[in-house]
Amino acid sequence: MTKNKEMLKLFFKILINKPEAINLVIPRSYQKNIFEIDYQSLKKAGYHNLIFDIDNTIMPVNSIDVSLKLQRFMNEIKKDFNICLVSNNSHDRVYPVSEKLNLLSLSNAHKPTPEAFKQSLILLKGTPENTIMIGDQMLSDIVGGNQNGLYTILVEPYQKKYDLKTGINRILQNIIMHKIKKYIKRYNYY
Numbered sequence: 001m002t003k004n005k006e007m008l009k010l011f012f013k014i015l016i017n018k019p020e021a022i023n024l025v026i027p028r029s030y031q032k033n034i035f036e037i038d039y040q041s042l043k044k045a046g047y048h049n050l051i052f053d054i055d056n057t058i059m060p061v062n063s064i065d066v067s068l069k070l071q072r073f074m075n076e077i078k079k080d081f082n083i084c085l086v087s088n089n090s091h092d093r094v095y096p097v098s099e100k101l102n103l104l105s106l107s108n109a110h111k112p113t114p115e116a117f118k119q120s121l122i123l124l125k126g127t128p129e130n131t132i133m134i135g136d137q138m139l140s141d142i143v144g145g146n147q148n149g150l151y152t153i154l155v156e157p158y159q160k161k162y163d164l165k166t167g168i169n170r171i172l173q174n175i176i177m178h179k180i181k182k183y184i185k186r187y188n189y190y
Contacts (some may be wrong), residue, residue, distance in 0.1 A: 003110050007139045011172050014179055022180055024146050025138045027154035034058055034134060034155055035073060042132060043080050047151065049126035050077070051117075053135035054087045054097055056157040062093065066100040074101045082124045086116060088140065111137075112144030121148075138173045 013021035031037050034057065055061045058070060074083065084104040087094045091107040098105030104123045109116035121131060128149030135141025136157045145152035 003113055007112070007143075007169075007172075010139065010143065011176065014176055024143045025176055026180065027138075027142045027146075027152040029151075029153045031153055031155050033158070037134070037153060037155075039077055039080065042151075047081070047130055047132050049082045049084070049121075049124040049131040051084050051086050051120050051124070051131060051133045051145070051150070053111075053133075053137065053141050054085050054094060055089060056136045056159065057134060057141070057155055058085075058158070059097070060159050062089075064093070064096040064100075066097060071101060074103065078103075082126065084120050084123050086111065086120050111140040112147060114144075114148060117144055117148040117150065137169055138176055139169055 010021050010024065014025060029037075034052070052058050059066065077083065082104075084106060085094060085098050085101070086106045086109045088109050088111055089107060094105050094107035106116065106119050106123060109119070111117075117128075117133075121127065124131060132151045132153060133141055133145030134153045134155060135145075136155050138154065142152045142154055
C-alpha cells in the first residue's frame with residue numbers, strides 16, 4: 001500500500017477513536033518553533049542526534065534561501081548534536097539546503113515509512129533511543145518518529161502557506177488535532 005493510502009487509513013482510525021492510531025500521532029513534546037526547544041535538556045537526557053524536517057519546520061515551503069538566523073542556529077546546535085535533514089521533497093530541493101547548512105540529508109524519504117527513519121539513523125550512526133524527530137506534520141514526521149521509537153517534537157508550521165499536498169495534510173492534521181485534544185496537554189496548538 002502506498003504511503004498516502006497508509007496515512008489516510010491511519011486518519012480514519014483516529015476518527016473512530018482507535019487508541020493505537022491516536023497514540024501514533026501524539027508527539028512527546030510541542031513547541032512553537034525549532035528555536036524554542038530546550039536542546040540542553042535533551043542533551044542531558046542522553047539525546048545525541050536530531051532529525052529535522054525541512055519544509056515548514058526549519059524554513060518556508062519550497063524555499064532554498066537559508067536565513068542567516070538558521071545558519072547560526074544550526075552551527076550552534078551542531079556543537080552538541082549530529083543533525084540530519086529528512087524530507088519527502090526532491091534532491092533538487094533538499095541538497096542546496098543541506099549544502100548551505102553543511103548537514104547530512106535524505107531526500108525523497110517517503111516519511112512515515114520505516115525505511116526513511118532507518119536510513120536517517122544509519123546516516124547519523126544513531127539509535128532510536130538517542131535520536132529526536134522534529135517536524136510540523138503529524139501524519140509523516142510524528143507518526144514515522146513514533147513508529148520507529150524516536151522522541152518526537154511537533155512544531156507549529158513555519159508559515160501558513162502550503163502547496164496542494166501539504167495543504168491537504170494540514171487539513172487532515174487540523175481535524176486530528178480537534179479530534180484528539182482530550183488526549184493531549186496543549187489545546188490551543190491550532
